[in-house]
Amino acid sequence: MLEMRPDCERCGTDLPADEAGAFICSFECTYCAPCAEALDDRCPNCGGELMDRPARVDEALARHPAGTVRYHRPAAARGQG
Structure with a gap:
């Protein structure tokens, strides 16, 4: 089951599990659409x-809530700023 991370790792934008617009790699690194496009749809990690992350809605989301750990790391913390 996907972790459904709550934010973009690159810019920190909120990415609700029940909405479209999140992109993930096979390790579930998660990015918003603008950041995925800026990364040429390649995970920098x-x-x-x-790829498009599927949404989790209604009963499925109620039974299996999205993750709450935020993964955004400012550029300075990644040694890029």
Whole structure:
């Protein structure tokens, strides 16, 4: 089952589990649509392809809530700023 991470790792934008617009690689690194496009749909962590993350809605979301751990790391913390 997907973790459904709550934010973009690159910019910190909220990515609700029940909405479209999130992109993930096979390791579930998660990015918003603008960041995925800026990354040319390639995960900067593993080099894998970023794909549309499916939404989790209604009963499925109620039974299996989205993750709450935020993964956004400012550029300075990644040694890029």
